[in-house]
Amino acid sequence: MTTYGRDQVNGTAEGKVNNPYMPRYEDLLSRVNNFSIIESTLREGEQFANAFFDTAKKIEIAKALDDFGVEYIELTSPAASEQSRQDCTAICQLGLKAKILTHIRCHIDDARIAVETGVDGVDVVIGTSSYLREFSHGKDMNYITEKATEVINFVKSKGIEVRFSSEDSFRSDLVDLLSIYRTVDKLGVNRVGIADTVGCANPRQVYELVRTLRGVVSCDIECHFHNDTGCAIANAYAALEAGATHIDTSVLGIGERNGITPLGGFCARMYTADKNYIKNKYKLHMLRDLENLVADAVSVQVPFNNYITGYCAFTHKAGIHAKAILNNPSTYEILKPEDFGMTRYVSIGHRLTGWNAVKNRVEQLGLSLTDDQVKKVTAKIKELADIRPQSMEDVDNLLRDYHYAVTSGDQSQVANVLSTAIAN
Incomplete structure (x- = not known):
């Protein structure tokens, strides 16, 4: 029976091998100590019920996220409105360390507008579940494959990153998913995306899908989890265990309905996996100010039981x-x-x-x-x-x-x- 000393519990280098908060035998594909955050407060967060960010506030939030150390900042599609296009262009010109992405529909017109703003990458998405194919865009998988090919080739021709994501991935047919992912991987996308759009997935389902996908594509895998049933953080962790490379977050988890994986909660979870990795990667002491900034911008209070920064947390x-x-x-x-x-x-x-x-x-x-x-x-x-x-x-x-x-x-x-x- 293995026993754990004080250094091991505290996660120091001496105890890292026997960290009791990690699996006894680590998955060979695991990326829990080698991942990137795609911070979506300025995209998914704009879909939060109370959200309205003017240009100045978007710039302030973007700079704060960049100072915190996130690798990517995702912005609302510049095709959404003229102001969205201007804001996207303005943030691209800030010279931030983080790469700037924008999230667009799988449509060539949206792609043309996006690349003109100067973004570092374009995140392409289209619904693949039977629900969305019937009641949203009304297109079949052949159409989706054709449009995805057109948009991806165009974005790649501009020399910037491109991600292709299915929407409502966990209610999509597995054969359809793997087929479209294999196709776009061969086209040379930087990442494919899995999206639990309605928050229905559980960690076991996430692990199995990501693990399966990891055997089909050679590119990176990005995951986007909604929190309708309270599994967003656990699902993000399970995805990394299975080999995902990028996780979407937002500050305080704000977004459509109950939002997505919260940045602070995700950092708390990953801290227990490898404290030194997360401390060296992000400026954790900035989290409280970052959350207060966003909370004030969307007129909410930081919850009393919020991860790390809630007044009851410690x-x-x-x-x-x-x-x-x-x-x-x-x-x-x-x-x-x-x-x-x-x-x-x-x-x-x-x-x-x-x-x-x-x-x-x-x-x-x-x-x-x-x-x-x-x-x-x-x-x-x-x-x-x-x-x-x-x-x-x-x-x-x-x-x-x-x-x-x-x-x-x-x-x-x-x-x-x-x-x-x-x-x-």
């Missing part, structure tokens, strides 16, 4: 949790808050608090109390918390008053502090 409350956290944060934290520019918070103004947590706060305040004294004041905090919530300020005032009374040596004053506290 908050510990239960007494046994707090004691263990103070001894070794790895006991109840799989992510190190400092790696993301965050700090942990041990909540003590409640009935579940423990004296070890209160003792830690006493030491932070520079007060001197014995363990027995800390236990007495902890009992009073719990008693107070049974009556009403206690803020940190409430607790600090009680601790200071109690410390002053104890150091004065007047036992009646000590008793008075505690009785007055309960009266208040």
Whole structure:
């Protein structure tokens, strides 16, 4: 039986081989520590119900994403509107490190408009499921193959990247999918795309499809997962395990309906796979500002339980949790808050608090109390918390008053502090 030491749990180089959060035997095709992010806040994110990004805001978000370190930034099709075309051109002229992509229908007119903006690549998409072929564009697979060939050859002739993606991939016929992917791979696309457009896929289905596709095409594989059933992050991870190379994300997961794989949540998941890889690749400490920027732009609050940056993400409350956290944060934290520019918070103004947590706060305040004294004041905090919530300020005032009374040596004053506290 393999045992895991402290270094192994914390993911240092010494423990990387036996990382308990990874499969015992890694898949030979796995790309969990060798992938690229295609950040789609400025494309998929524009489909979010509250989204309206003017040019200045798009530029601000694009620069922030570039500073964070994403490899690609995907923009709304310039064929969507004149303003979209102008915005696409403006962002292409910023000189960002990230490659700029735009997402278009599988139509030659859209492709011509796209390449004129100066993008580094064009992401071509068309529905392949029976639902979309019947109720959306109404075309058969022969038509799709013909149009895909025309558009891909045109984009390639301009010397820029091209990706071909099916839409609603997981409700498409497997034979149809593999046939069109094999065709476009032979045409020389940089990537083929799998899209869980309605969020119906589960990780096992994702793994099996990506693994099958990996045996059919030699190009890269990009995956786009919607979050309607809560599997977007898990599906992205499974895709990488099976050999996918690129994952689509958006900040806070914003997008059509419930959105797609959230950038922050994806980074959290990948951090557990290879902490050093993700830390060296992206500026994780910028995540909170990036999310606040987008949240403000679309008039939403960052959720309390948001991955990494939610205000509860590194908050510990239960007494046994707090004691263990103070001894070794790895006991109840799989992510190190400092790696993301965050700090942990041990909540003590409640009935579940423990004296070890209160003792830690006493030491932070520079007060001197014995363990027995800390236990007495902890009992009073719990008693107070049974009556009403206690803020940190409430607790600090009680601790200071109690410390002053104890150091004065007047036992009646000590008793008075505690009785007055309960009266208040």
